[in-house]
Structures are given as C-alpha cells and as structure tokens.
Amino acid sequence: MSSRNRKKSQLPAANAIDDIQIWLAQGESDFATTSSGVMDISNRGIDFTTKMNVTLPIKSGCTLLAQQDQTKVLSSKPYAKSSPAPKNYDRRAKSTDSQDARAVSRGMQTSAPIQPQWSNDVKGRRSSRAHSDISIPSMEPSRVYYLDEASDVHEMTVLNSTKVSFGPGFKVINVMTGFESHWVILSNVPRGTDVSQVRNILRPFGEVLETHRNFDRNHHTTISLRARFADTKQATEAVAALNGADVLGTTIYARFPPNNMKSGRAEIQDTCLRFTWDAPSWTGYAGYETLAAAEKAMEMARQDKSWGKAIRPSIHDGTPTLGPVTVAFRGMPNDLKLTYLRKFGRPEHTMQQMEKTASIAHVSNVIREELQSLGHLITFRHNSAPYSDGKVQIHAYFPDSPSAKAARDLFDDPPESIKRLRGISILVEHLQYMSYTLGSDIFKVLKPDVEDLSRSFEELDPNNTIVESQDTAQTSTLELHGADLRSLGDLKHGFERILRGEVLKENGQCVWDTFFGSAAGLAYLRKLQEENPDVQIQPHRRRQKITLHGSTAARLKVRTAILEQMNKLRECKTLRIPIPCRLVGPFIKRSLPLLQEQVGHENLTVDIASPSVLVRGDNAFELVRVAVQEALHSKCSTSASNVAKCPICLDDPTAPIVLRCGHTWCKACLTNYFSAAIESRTFPMTCLGDEGACSCCIPVVVAREVLGSDEFDELAASAFIAHVRTHPDEYRWCPGPDCEEVYRVGPADTVLTCPRCLRRVCAHCHVEYHEDVTCAEFKGGLEPEFARWRAGKNVKHCPKCKIAIEKVDGCNHMTCVVCQVHICWVCLKTFKKGETVYDHMRSSHGGIGV
Secondary structure, rough: HHHOOOOOOOOOOOHHHHOOOOOOOOOOOOOOOOOOOEEOOOOOOHHHHHHHHOOOOOOOOOOOOOOOOOOOOOOOOOOOOOOOOOOOOOOOOOOOOOOHHHHHOOEOOOOOOOOOOOOOOOOOOOOOOOOOOEOOOOOOOEEEOOOOOOOEEEEEEEEEEEOEEEEEEEEEEEOOOOOOOOOOEEEEOOOOHHHHHHHHHHHOOOOOEEEEEEEOOOOOOOOEEEEEEEOOHHHHHHHHHHHHHHEEEEEEEEEOOOOOOOOOOEEEEEEEEEEEOOOEEEEHHHEEEHHHHHHHHHHOOOHHHHHHOOOEEEEEOOOOOOOOEEEEEEEEEOOOOOHHHHOOOOOOOOOEOOOOOOOOHHHHHHHHHHOOOOOOEEEEEEOOOOOHHEEEEEEEOOOOOOHHHHHHHHHOOOOOHHHOOOOOOOOOEEEEEEEEEEEEEHHHHHHHHHHHHHHHHHHHOOOOEEEEEEEEOOOEEEEEEEEHHHHHHHHHHHHHHHHHHOOOOOOOEEEEOOHHHHHHHHHHHHHHHHHOOOOOOEEEOOOOOEEEEHHHHHHHHHHHHHHHHHHHHHHEEEEEEEOOOOHHHHHHHHHHHHHHHOOOHHEEEHHHHHHHHEEHHHHHHHHHHHHHHHHHHHHOOOOOOOOOOOOOOOOOOOOOOOOOOHHHHHHHHHHHHHHHHHHHHOOOOEEHHHHHHOEEEOOHHHHHHHHHHHHHHHHHHHHHHHHHOOOOEEEEEEEEEEOOOEEEEEOOOOOOEEEEEEOOOOOOOOEEEOOOOOOOHHHHHHHHHHHHHHHHOOOOOOOOOOOOOOOOOOOOOOOOOOOOOEEEOOOOOOOOOHHHHHHHHOOOOOOOHH
C-alpha cells in the first residue's frame, strides 16, 4: 500500500468512545498458507464498556497477532528521548542559506541549524521543497537529506549470499541470488570452434561482455569456454537452455562456475586431491599358552589407542609357530620395536617380519615432484602418525578446479616414477570439500557431536570424513569431505545444524510470539536460561524463531517451558482500537509510555500505518480504553504554527532530520519508525508527513545513519523478505531444511544447485530436483494427491500467486500470506487496500460473511 493512500485506508475512527471500533486479531490454522479474515464487529452496536468480555466470538488459539494475520504492528519499544545537542554547538549561530543546505545534501551535519531560503511561491502539500515561511527549530543542528532517487541506490548482501540493490524507502531495485552468476562455463566445445560462433549461440540470451577459452592438455579434441553476461538472469536462462544441447555438431554442457557455490559460513571447493596408501609396517608374531590368553592379548592390542587403529591382531595358522596358540599382529608401525609386543599379555616367544616397502618420505617426494611438473602452485598437507587404519594420506591443494582435474587424470596411467615404488598401491581421489574455521573454545564444546556426526557418515561411505587441524591456540579448522556432492551437502547440513542448534518448532511451525522480542520476553528467556545453565537460548526477532543449544535432555526441559508460555499467550485476546491521525502523536508522547509501564510494553503497541492501538489481554484493555476515551475528548490537536512539527510526535523535532520532501523528524521517532518496519515489513518506507499523505521515500542513507549496523542489516533483510513474499512468480525459497536461500523461478526442467545446502532444486516445480522425471510428469503425479487433500475443505487458490488457501473461520475478507493481496472469498476479486474489500462485500454480497 503506498503512503499516498495510507490516509484513505485508515480504519474509521469516531470522536466518542461509544463509537470506537474494536477489531479482534485472529490467527491462522496450522496449514502454512492459510489466511483468516479479520472479524468486523464495528457496526453491531456493542457497548464495549460493559460487554467486552462476553460478546466476542473467540476461537481458542486465535490470538497471535504480529505474523499470523499479517497485521502491521509497531514495535513495543518505548520512544527514546533524543540526544542533547553537541557540547561544541554554538546556539547563537545564524541560519544557513540554500547553498549551505545543498552542501550538506549528502547527510553531513552542519555547524548551524538549517533553514532553507526558497521562494515563497512554491507551496502546497506536494511541494518538494521546504517553505521559507516555516521555520525549523534552531535549538539543535539538523541533518538534511535532499538526495535524488537515482543517487540513493545501495547494494548489499542479505540472507547469506543474495546481493540486493535497494532504492529509496528500501524498495528492491535489483536482485542477484546466490544461485546465480554473471559467468557461464561451456564445456565439450569442439577444439576448432571460433569464439564468434560461440557468441552467436549465446547472443539470443543477452549481451555477452567477454569470453575466455580454456585448453585442457588432457583433452585434445575439446575445449571449455567462460562467458560473462551483463545480467545474471540472462546467464541463468543460457545455462538452462544450453546444458545438454546439441549444437556445433556435438552435445555441449553449460553450468555456473564452482566458486559461485558459497554458504554463509564456508565455500565449497573441488581443488583438492587425496593420495592414500598403506603406511610402512611390520608384522609381529607372539606365542601364548592358551586360547584365552591369546584372545585377551588381541583385545589389549585393539584397545591400544597409542597408534590409532593401525594394529590388526588375528589368530595365526602356519609358520612361524611360537607356542600352542600364535597371534599375528599386523600393521605394526615401523617406529615400534619388537619389545612392544610384550605389552599384550605374556607371550612365550616373539618374532618380527619386516615388509620391504618405500618409506613415507620417499613416496611423498615422488608424488610432489610429479605434481609440480605440471607447473601449478601446490600446497601439501600430510597426516601425521599415528595413522588411522594404518593409512597414510596426503592432501594436495591446487589453485583451481581444472588444475586439480588435470593432476587427477595424470594418475589414470601412473607415471614410471610411481610404478617403481616397491610394494605401494596409491589411491587418488578428486575431493569436494568445505572448510570451516572455528574458535577452539567453541569447537571444544561441539566436538562430541561433531565426532558422532563424522562416525555416522563414515559408516555410509569411508570417503565421508571430517578432518580437524589446529591452526593456532585460538582457532581450529575443520574440513568436510564428501564422496559426492549430495553426500557433502548432507554432511554440511548436519554440521551446520550442530552449529545452529535446535530451532524450536511445534506442529512443523517455528514457535514465536512478539512477546519473545520484547523486554519482558527477553527477561523471561534470560531467567529460563539461568535456571537451565546447560542450555543456550537464542531468540531471533528478525527471523521470528528461537534456537536452543545443549544436550537433548536439557533442551527438552527448556522446550517444554517455552511451549507452556506460548499456550498462555494464545489464551489472551489481541484487540485493535482505531484512533484518528491527529491523536497518534499526542497519544504516543503522553499516554503510551505510562500505559506500557502499567500493562507491559509487550501488551500494548501502536500501529502508525492504520493508525490504531493494539492491546493484548482483557486486563490491559480497560486501561487503554479509558486512555483512548480521554484522548478523544481532549482538546489536543495539531496547533496552527509556522514551526515544522515531527510527523510522529507532532512536537518540535529534537536532533532533527530533514528529508527531501522538507518534513522534519525527530531522530528518535525516525529510529523507532525503522525498528517498527522490521516487524511489520511495510515497504517502501515513506515519510508520514501531511498526516501520512506524503509520498516521499526515505533515503536508505538515513537509515544507515540512525541505526546500528545489526539493526540496519535486519531492516534490509526484512525489506527483501517482504519483496520475495509479494513476488511469488519471480522468487521462491530453497526447499532444503531450514535453508534461507532464494532462487529465481525458471522454466520447466531448470535445475539449480543451492549455494548453502547444496541440494539440487527444480526452479519450476519448487522442490528438490526430480531425477529422470520431467516437470510435467512430476506435477501430473501430484494433482490426484492434492485433490484428495482438498476434498471437503474450504480451499481456493489465490487469484494472484495461485497458492492454495484454506479458510478456517472469520469474515470473507482474506489476505494471502504469500503475496499480501486482499481477496473477497466469495467472488475472488482482489484489492490493493483492505478497507475497500468491506465496501465491496456489503454492496455486492449483502454482508461480510459473519
């Protein structure tokens, strides 16, 4: 809803308490895409002063407000007082002229108050300049922002790896998802192909800025080629169309470069080769008097952790025979002496049999020399003794993936220097891995869970491993190695789940209420954590979820307590009391702080966009009802004055900030306006001057100026989330568990790889890629199942985004939780503003359906 229409869309507010309309904020069902109508009881003639607690039809569990009915709610954080003027500020300073005002157009602070001196013939609500006959208070220096919209564009990374360009008001201008890249790699291109031929193939998809040919010494008939498009969307379309296409007399393959696959914590690499061979060892023989003594000795050898799992004992038949029962101890490291066997029981006799194999140092040098002959800069990492399972491993790291692949191909037919290594068989693997750097203290806490995770994956495939190395006393590095991309993605998901902790859920939905983001809610969680020191509780207001870290038993106790608190919150009704625009400022400044102290900040908020007061609980309602009545009957209103007033508090601005439209805000009021938008997700953010009718978007640089870095990032993320939800035909969320990556909707049979969870996603069906099944076949198989589900339910499709919506109860005014469009449930007509739906329902259908 645009700010220009905000005044018209306000809920009707009367001038007497008897006419106040009370709106019950209803929640949605457990179905993720359900919307519920808002119950309209404004014209029933109910005397709320006596009947409020007995006449409202209330369904149990219909009281959560902030997210479930998509109501715009102002943060309950009390309005802060403005900071005093700087100590070095000269209050005798004169007003600056228009040239000085332009000098600070980028948000610079002036040495004197700003009073633009523009001509008196430019006036009116739509004037883009301040009036010369309206003085701006000179008690404090002003910050003036007269940025034109073209220059107020800011690019930043949100939600891990999505690059977003924001314009004024945090309007999304351009998006490059983590799935996308400007670069496209074409492989299996015939070696004699001219670059101009390739450009002709790419030209239908968009402008190609540059191309590079890559020659592979191990492939004499084909080449690969890198092309950079001007736009990521063009590159995505090219990959989708050309991967597996028959052109140039062959089948070519198109993909994004591997270094595009990143996550919020680590980056996938395929630049490593792992060389594995048996460590040099000898076999020891020992004779025992009885079988029981021999079995006890073998168990002692298996429990010997000094040398990993290298020693492999077994009963030996044949020569040599050293007693009634002979045990062979294979895999004895070369560093051990024969006397070491005396640790395993009391053998009668012992014998040592040396194996003639090349030394570890010699094998390592031969491998290193062969790899360096390729001309690449290589880094080696050698595992140290004791060697797990008696295996030596060398990891060789290359500057890029093609170099690693060329080195791997070199060992398909081993060089002569490798063949001459006596008694050595080397396994060469091209690994895909991810590297994480953690604080040593953090890793120490996580280590038991990480080791359990590593063991479970190694049982599925020995190539699934987690390798630890201590960088310094403060940091440790963990490398996750997977047998294939899917295994690595699963291993990564399990590891990052340990890092993230448990997201508290109920019936598949994140447990959250605005209470947990309030001061009282945070105090409740802190006390709960003090009572349960083995659990770390982390509330996330922006993502509206709670994360728990700790053992399973300890987490269960905390989970139970939080769910009990949620049930108490659901039992409380949340009511909306509309108030006139002229009373918003006085109510916020005079009544709100006192009321919040009495009933709790978490139980009383003001929605500036409506405008209205939101009250939770019957006990709080009576106090607020009286306060609103007093405000309605009071004489307070905007006084006629030539002094610019803050659009929020309607008072002289403190720490004033002047926007491009000429309206002046208190810094504290503007800060709270930004904070409220994080929860309400109402964008673009416009000035609320002229009683909400000003359409000027607030520059992004203003938010960066008044907010802390964390809160600014939350605001940017909230704006992008709102954009995604209102553009379901263009963007969707990755279907991976707890994944927050966004991808661009693609044509049928388009396959993408998520940069965070590494899952392959069908960009057309919005599910994990359905291998060997076309999109048409996949959707055809889902239709009968969906038809069975919706049978007997009140389900319809959103006319705008086509998502399925189930109506649980309430009136026929529905709001799609995905695209936010307002819908008449009877005829499915859509509206931009909520209040026009009621006019339509009364005129076209004879009522609102309650």
